[in-house]
Amino acid sequence: MKKLKPKYKRFLVKKSKAGNAKKRVKKGYSPKRNTKLTPPRNILHFVDLPTPKIFRLQYESCESVIEYINKIKRVGKSGKHINIIMDDIVEIGEGAIAMLLSVMQELVQEGIIFKGSKPTNPEAKDILEKSGFFKFVRGKVDENNSHTKNTILQTGDNTTSFSELANEIVSAMETVWGSKGRSPSVYGSVFEMMRNSCDHAFRHEHQIKWHFAISHSESENTVKFSFVDNGKGIIKTFADGILKKFLNLFQDNLDIVETAFKNGIKSRTGLNWRGKGLPTIFENYEDNHIKNLVVISNDVYIDFDRKIRHTLKNEFSGTYYYWKVDRNCIKECFELKK
Numbered sequence: 001m002k003k004l005k006p007k008y009k010r011f012l013v014k015k016s017k018a019g020n021a022k023k024r025v026k027k028g029y030s031p032k033r034n035t036k037l038t039p040p041r042n043i044l045h046f047v048d049l050p051t052p053k054i055f056r057l058q059y060e061s062c063e064s065v066i067e068y069i070n071k072i073k074r075v076g077k078s079g080k081h082i083n084i085i086m087d088d089i090v091e092i093g094e095g096a097i098a099m100l101l102s103v104m105q106e107l108v109q110e111g112i113i114f115k116g117s118k119p120t121n122p123e124a125k126d127i128l129e130k131s132g133f134f135k136f137v138r139g140k141v142d143e144n145n146s147h148t149k150n151t152i153l154q155t156g157d158n159t160t161s162f163s164e165l166a167n168e169i170v171s172a173m174e175t176v177w178g179s180k181g182r183s184p185s186v187y188g189s190v191f192e193m194m195r196n197s198c199d200h201a202f203r204h205e206h207q208i209k210w211h212f213a214i215s216h217s218e219s220e221n222t223v224k225f226s227f228v229d230n231g232k233g234i235i236k237t238f239a240d241g242i243l244k245k246f247l248n249l250f251q252d253n254l255d256i257v258e259t260a261f262k263n264g265i266k267s268r269t270g271l272n273w274r275g276k277g278l279p280t281i282f283e284n285y286e287d288n289h290i291k292n293l294v295v296i297s298n299d300v301y302i303d304f305d306r307k308i309r310h311t312l313k314n315e316f317s318g319t320y321y322y323w324k325v326d327r328n329c330i331k332e333c334f335e336l337k338k
Helices: 006-026 031-035 062-077 094-108 122-130 162-177 184-201 234-240 253-262 277-286
Strands: 046-050 081-085 114-116 151-155 210-217 222-229 291-303 308-325
Touching: 046 062, 062 081, 062 094, 062 291, 062 308, 081 094, 094 114, 094 122, 094 151, 094 210, 094 222, 094 308, 151 162, 162 184, 162 210, 162 222, 184 210, 184 222, 184 277, 184 308, 234 253, 234 291, 253 277, 253 291, 253 308, 277 291
Parallel strands: 046 081, 081 114
Antiparallel strands: 151 210, 210 222, 222 308, 291 308
16 A cells, blocks of 8 residues: 555545534534533523412401412513412411412413422411312322312303302211201302302403312311402492492492492492392301301402401402301201202
8 A cells, every 4th residue: 555645644634624524514513512501492481479478368468468469460461480489388278279279370371381389387288289279280289188078160151060069069068067968058159259250250251260169177067168250350340330420429449349248239329230149148148157258359358257348458350259157157958859
């Protein structure tokens, strides 16, 4: 074999390096790109939103919870994904859970993605896991908390399965009175809340969304109920409707809501007001078939048992009802025929 001259060897080496460089360029290879770790283009960025430590809708803590719910709405409406951080919660209520779920699902429909953590406090974690929250949100539930009568029902239209609602109330009567049965007062109250949401709270039918949380305490023979929608709220519903001509007859928003429940709007205006749902709910409360009735809507907070009438600093766009049934209520349980 003919011996290559040193000059020709240098030429071949140089040519070989140039050829390999061209191949790497064609394949999209870049030595510089490999020296630094660049994040993938599809990585999601989340805004961290830590919850209040007391996550309940009782009067003493409702302002901070509603402020938090409104913050979620603002961040979500801006198009940012959200990390719900629950680590520091020491007290949690099923009503606040239902309100949180309601606003989360509203934003999910607009493309917002959620992730989050559970409370580190064992009791708060158990309440969250037993509430029915994780029927709608991905997450593991401890085996001990997976078997529970607690649940959250929801709807997105007017075709709600009333048989499902009726079955849950029958189950509630069993917890309270020891036997399955119908309760027209409880069923009628929930039906009126649903009807108000469907008929008045939303501008368009496809927007209708409410959540109904039911929490059982068999050791105390007590069932707690929470109903929430993210509609316009009682005040805005009245102000946008026929009542707008008569708002000057009321002292303030607290007066409007209390009158609507206790006497019906007709008593103040003389109108043949179609919405009789709120007085029906209040009658069931007065008859002691339900107790501890609480209403939150727009800037109004009313706890009828504790006689609390409070104007909220943080307005809630929607309506929230809470009540419970226990053995101090007047028994209304018509046993089912076998």
